[in-house]
Amino acid sequence: MECHIGVISGDGIGPEIVAEAKKVLDKAGEKYGHSFTYQDILMGGCSIDATGVPLTDEAIAAAKASDAVLMGSIGGNTQTSPWYKLAPELRPEAGLLKLRKSLNLFANLRPAYLYEELKEACPLRDDIIGDGFDMMIMRELTGGLYFGARKTEMVDGVITATDTLTYNENEIRRIAKRGFDIAMKRRKKVTSVDKANVLDSSRLWRKVVEEVAKDYPEVTYEHMLVDNCAMQLVKDPKQFDVILTENMFGDILSDEASMVTGSIGMLSSASLNDTKFGLYEPSGGSAPDIAGKGIANPIATILSAAMMLRYTFDLDKEADTIEAAVKQVLKDGYRTIDIMPQEDAKKAYVTQVGTSQMGDLICERI
Amino acid sequence: MECHIGVISGDGIGPEIVAEAKKVLDKAGEKYGHSFTYQDILMGGCSIDATGVPLTDEAIAAAKASDAVLMGSIGGNTQTSPWYKLAPELRPEAGLLKLRKSLNLFANLRPAYLYEELKEACPLRDDIIGDGFDMMIMRELTGGLYFGARKTEMVDGVITATDTLTYNENEIRRIAKRGFDIAMKRRKKVTSVDKANVLDSSRLWRKVVEEVAKDYPEVTYEHMLVDNCAMQLVKDPKQFDVILTENMFGDILSDEASMVTGSIGMLSSASLNDTKFGLYEPSGGSAPDIAGKGIANPIATILSAAMMLRYTFDLDKEADTIEAAVKQVLKDGYRTIDIMPQEDAKKAYVTQVGTSQMGDLICERI
Numbered sequence: 001m002e003c004h005i006g007v008i009s010g011d012g013i014g015p016e017i018v019a020e021a022k023k024v025l026d027k028a029g030e031k032y033g034h035s036f037t038y039q040d041i042l043m044g045g046c047s048i049d050a051t052g053v054p055l056t057d058e059a060i061a062a063a064k065a066s067d068a069v070l071m072g073s074i075g076g077n078t079q080t081s082p083w084y085k086l087a088p089e090l091r092p093e094a095g096l097l098k099l100r101k102s103l104n105l106f107a108n109l110r111p112a113y114l115y116e117e118l119k120e121a122c123p124l125r126d127d128i129i130g131d132g133f134d135m136m137i138m139r140e141l142t143g144g145l146y147f148g149a150r151k152t153e154m155v156d157g158v159i160t161a162t163d164t165l166t167y168n169e170n171e172i173r174r175i176a177k178r179g180f181d182i183a184m185k186r187r188k189k190v191t192s193v194d195k196a197n198v199l200d201s202s203r204l205w206r207k208v209v210e211e212v213a214k215d216y217p218e219v220t221y222e223h224m225l226v227d228n229c230a231m232q233l234v235k236d237p238k239q240f241d242v243i244l245t246e247n248m249f250g251d252i253l254s255d256e257a258s259m260v261t262g263s264i265g266m267l268s269s270a271s272l273n274d275t276k277f278g279l280y281e282p283s284g285g286s287a288p289d290i291a292g293k294g295i296a297n298p299i300a301t302i303l304s305a306a307m308m309l310r311y312t313f314d315l316d317k318e319a320d321t322i323e324a325a326v327k328q329v330l331k332d333g334y335r336t337i338d339i340m341p342q343e344d345a346k347k348a349y350v351t352q353v354g355t356s357q358m359g360d361l362i363c364e365r366i
Numbered sequence: 367m368e369c370h371i372g373v374i375s376g377d378g379i380g381p382e383i384v385a386e387a388k389k390v391l392d393k394a395g396e397k398y399g400h401s402f403t404y405q406d407i408l409m410g411g412c413s414i415d416a417t418g419v420p421l422t423d424e425a426i427a428a429a430k431a432s433d434a435v436l437m438g439s440i441g442g443n444t445q446t447s448p449w450y451k452l453a454p455e456l457r458p459e460a461g462l463l464k465l466r467k468s469l470n471l472f473a474n475l476r477p478a479y480l481y482e483e484l485k486e487a488c489p490l491r492d493d494i495i496g497d498g499f500d501m502m503i504m505r506e507l508t509g510g511l512y513f514g515a516r517k518t519e520m521v522d523g524v525i526t527a528t529d530t531l532t533y534n535e536n537e538i539r540r541i542a543k544r545g546f547d548i549a550m551k552r553r554k555k556v557t558s559v560d561k562a563n564v565l566d567s568s569r570l571w572r573k574v575v576e577e578v579a580k581d582y583p584e585v586t587y588e589h590m591l592v593d594n595c596a597m598q599l600v601k602d603p604k605q606f607d608v609i610l611t612e613n614m615f616g617d618i619l620s621d622e623a624s625m626v627t628g629s630i631g632m633l634s635s636a637s638l639n640d641t642k643f644g645l646y647e648p649s650g651g652s653a654p655d656i657a658g659k660g661i662a663n664p665i666a667t668i669l670s671a672a673m674m675l676r677y678t679f680d681l682d683k684e685a686d687t688i689e690a691a692v693k694q695v696l697k698d699g700y701r702t703i704d705i706m707p708q709e710d711a712k713k714a715y716v717t718q719v720g721t722s723q724m725g726d727l728i729c730e731r732i
């Protein structure tokens with residue numbers, strides 16, 4: 001198979017972690033007879049530096065022309081990087097939001113999975129986490145507060161800023177279906193998260209989810225208020241299979257859930273539209289503090305590449321192979337610094353490795 | 367001193383836990399020579415049942431006429447209670463939101479504190495939680511998505527729901543000052559939480575917080591994105607002293623932080639305006655599943671009563687006494703079911719008690 005992949009290396013640790021994912025893809029391609037071609041696409045701070053804007057029309061066109069896009073991470077330190085002195089629509093994140101919207105990537109899948117081998121990196125007690133944790137967040141990605149009208153204006157001499165949270169029934173229906181679809185391939189449970197005791201948009205959310213649920217009699221579903229969900233993710237994270245939620249709640253809850261897995265450096269994501277196209281990126285950020293040091297964990301990006309093989313190219317066996325290689329490398333005791341055990345005694349049983357070495361070790365196991 | 371207290375017992379476990387707080391107040395009053403008079407005020411589901419609305423004008427007037435209001439909890443199970451079949455503005459929560467707004471209670475203080483004795487109820491690992499956890503969330507309570515315009519309408523034949531998130535600089539300034547003021551009495555650190563990489567309201571928030579910070583040179587402050595904060599609260603909760611944030615983020619983060627303390631049943635809150643008046647309530651909900659069973663934890667309400675003595679009546683010594691009695695009762699091994707240790711071995715060292723017994727045990731220690 002020929003796969004034409006757009007590559008957004010981005011900023012911070014982005015280029016380092018993307019390089020490892022390409023290495024792993026090439027190794028899998030070699031083994032199974034696929035060829036991956038890569039086209040670099042500029043987005044984020046590096047695009048601002050080169051073109052003055054975080055995402056050019058050419059970049060969008062290049063992304064659209066690819067079968068799928070593999071991304072590293074974009075942006076910098078919001079308090080010290082010069083990019084954050086620019087107008088909001090010229091900052092790195094504006095590029096990512098524009099790309100998500102231009103490509104209609106409304107369905108953001110964020111798996112949160114705790115590897116047996118990394119249990120000691122999980123901040124939760126053993127008896128809470130028990131024999132594992134494996135959930136999926138289905139986050140709506142092109143609506144809500146992220147894309148509503150906003151303005152900052154003087155009202156009676158007082159600076160006033162407004163953002164708007166809008167959802168219509170169609171937007172909710174299509175993401176709800178995705179949530180129930182994926183639950184059917186998993187443990188068949190959906191927790192729809194909203195703030196229906198306050199927000200109109202959440203009340204519509206709940207109503208539409210209930211309608212969609214009727215088409216999935218095999219799936220158990222429940223509604224949960226977002227504040228309670230934030231609590232339950234710490235108290236009893238294993239109760240969840242699929243969390244289905246809107247854009248901003250999904251942003252917050254997926255980062256929270258990521259910690260249960262020990263490190264956000266392990267977590268992949270896929271952003272999908274109604275076609276086979278997808279944008280695949282690690283859940284973590286650009287981590288400017290460790291950029292260039294060769295210590296970032298490339299596993300999230302490598303697993304994102306595996307998701308790409310699975311969802312865009314239907315190469316399930318190849319995706320399985322990459323995921324198995326990641327498991328094996330952990331079993332063999334290799335760890336980047338973010339997933340090192342805390343206690344010295346346990347450190348004796350593992351080997352700390354850098355970004356590139358981790359990529360090599362995974363390739364060796366493919 | 368004569369203290370005239372409005373009492374909103376509310377729904378679910380509300381009446382049970384409020385009764386214990388009154389017991390404790392009376393005991394403290396006896397000891398120190400204060401008299402507390404109580405006036406019952408209807409709000410929530412019980413008000414709907416009695417009057418058809420969750421909060422009458424008379425109830426608001428009664429609250430305004432009191433020196434302070436002590437509240438239990440309101441509402442029911444949002445999926446099964448008949449109150450949730452009513453129009454949103456007639457539901458129990460609408461009463462609470464109306465009360466907060468009518469009394470201009472813009473500053474919501476939510477302490478999250480882990481008692482040494484309850485470490486084993488905390489879901490986080492020992493080495494993460496270490497020698498304790500003691501933070502304060504300063505949540506803005508009368509602005510943002512909770513009070514913005516909302517509507518549900520047909521747009522081109524499609525049901526569309528909109529909520530509005532608005533803040534003006536004055537609203538942000540007054541809550542920011544409260545945040546820095548309280549930090550001055552604590553460990554002098556403020557973490558202001560926003561989503562400034564997406565929202566206009568958050569960018570204004572950040573700007574105003576920076577202005578206010580200039581008046582507090584002794585306070586170290588930082589900005590943190592809300593998704594990162596949700597992660598840090600699990601990864602390293604001890605880094606926080608005061609979290610300063612807007613209404614919805616504060617709702618989510620305070621519930622998350624509450625879990626770190628083992629049980630939301632331990633957490634008090636105060637909602638203040640620009641006078642000495644305050645509404646004091648436990649952070650937890652009405653817990654309809656355990657209502658009437660006599661097993662709810664009354665400590666959050668008792669500690670809320672202590673906050674009332676401290677903030678409204680300037681009775682610091684009396685508040686200290688109640689807080690010390692709570693500590694002592696935990697030290698003496700008494701636990702309601704929500705704070706029982708998980709492991710059987712540890713259960714041997716504690717005694718499980720009910721709601722009313724817990725109130726009595728605290729009274730005995732005053």
Ligand SMILES: CC(C)[C@H](C(=O)O)[C@@H](O)C(=O)O
Nearest residue numbers: 075093096097251563564593
């Ligand atoms: C960079 C930022 C705009 C983005 C978001 O909030 O969606 C990020 O936090 C994420 O979750 O992908």
Ligand SMILES: CC(C)[C@H](C(=O)O)[C@@H](O)C(=O)O
Nearest residue numbers: 197198227441459462463617
């Ligand atoms: C009952 C509900 C409206 C309320 C809120 O969201 O503010 C509650 O969750 C709280 O945090 O006090």
